[in-house]
Amino acid sequence: MLEIQNLTLGYGKNILLRNISAQASPGELIVIAGRNGSGKSTLIRAMTGLQKPLAGRILTDGIDIGSLPRETAARKVSIVNTDRVRIPWLKCRDLVALGRAPWTGWTGRLSDRDEEAVSEALESTGMTDFAMRSMDSMSDGECQRIMIARALAQDTPLLVLDEPTAFLDLPGRHQITALLARLASEKGKTVIFSTHDIGIALQRADRFWILDRDGLIVRNAAEAAADIMEIFGIQEI
């Protein structure tokens, strides 16, 4: 259970989001929509506890994420950000295994339970066959699946993703969005992601968080289209 309470985000005097509140339950797929610069990435960073709010707080299971030690926070929320990750010589399985970091000791040695979680994460994302390959020979869509698998291996109730479909072709966008919907419903995770692919998101999302100058408004998928068109000033999606 994620609760955003009267949150204000920004950098110094530049306030991006003022006094926003929202909630997300396990199993929900939530899409953050908004124009460039509306604060989508900042909100996502704040949900991982890496961006300090100017006011308000974000609670996971009733605890302020900002007050948790880093390692404890890493067991609550995992992220897929917009960094392009291509590490030569690193096999996909080892990359996914890095997601186990909050659960392993100082050397990062994997227990049987950890190995199991890694295999499961690869299977859930359909990437088992890629386990022994390295990312520099893979497509953008395949790499994005591996990054999602890494976040899954972290085994957190909350998974947030910053524009996970941005660099993908059309089939890739549909596949990744479908994958996220499946992870939310089958694994009971709260999945929150930002995107500009509103059309695809409308087919899959349970709810929309729409960001604009007035802050954050929450809409069901059925009623979101009209508001998004109005805020974006467009006639159709």
Place this chain on the structure above:
Amino acid sequence: MILWTAGAVLLAALFAADMMTGSAGIRAADVWKAMAGGDVPEQTRLIVMQIRLPKTVTALLAGMAVSVSGLLMQTLFRNPLAGPYVLGISSGASLGAALCVLGTSASAALAGSSVLAAAGMAGAAWAGAAAVLGIIALASRKIGDITVILILGMMLGAGIDAVVQVLQFISDEQSLKAYVMWTMGSLGNVSGVRLWLLAAAVLAGTGMAAVSCKPLNLLLLGEGYAASCGTDVRRVRLTVYAATVLLAGTVTAFCGPVGFIGLAVPHLARLAAGNADHRVLIPATLLCGGVLMMSCDIIARAAAIPINAVTSLAGIPVVIWIILRHRR
């Protein structure tokens, strides 16, 4: 496992070969006898124990040190071309060392093996390396673009080298000669206190790298991911900086600026290990660094040319290979 054994055997063989190589023609059997405390002429024993052994151990340690510092920089800056030399850290250390060599009388700084002179030289180099690293670190907080950081490092290095040239111009002949000898790189001036100091710095620096193996692996993903996985990025960065200053600074102080080894060896280690995991890469880098540096030392001794020329000639092809490989 076979690869590790082969590496260890190669390292031992090169150590032996390095001990055999030198201007004084000493038979292999006598080198062995001198080390084992057998019956050899006093002069032979002196050459082996006082000159060749320290020099060979220095080659081993220096190769390991600059290679691990290169690995740390490449991981931290997420760039295959990062290294103590490219980022200007070696230049910073050499400015500290230059101030030491050119400032004090040459005989005291170079020939003197007193604890104070050795510690002073190392301290000056550490301060110089730390200053450059500090500037680079500060800049990298403000500038996300790693290419800009690398260019900045090169410019810093070039600027410092210019300052050193001015220092050379205004210093007396004796200091100048000592300094020029130092810039050519030499593994032969490290014995006694210096050797112990070098060994301690390598041990400490490598130890700091080793305890950071898990966060270093996470940093491969970038600082954002590392932090989201529970890493205290600031603390890791400080540890890695301190390790780099110790490793690259000490080697630069005692052996001169050793070019390209720190940049090239981590790539050879990745190639040999077929892995990017620091738990494998740190020992592999130590091994490859020792092997390459001792090979360079054997060539330098056999041909009687400065070590820095050999390491550059050995490292540059590797760097070109990296650039071509990362072109796409």
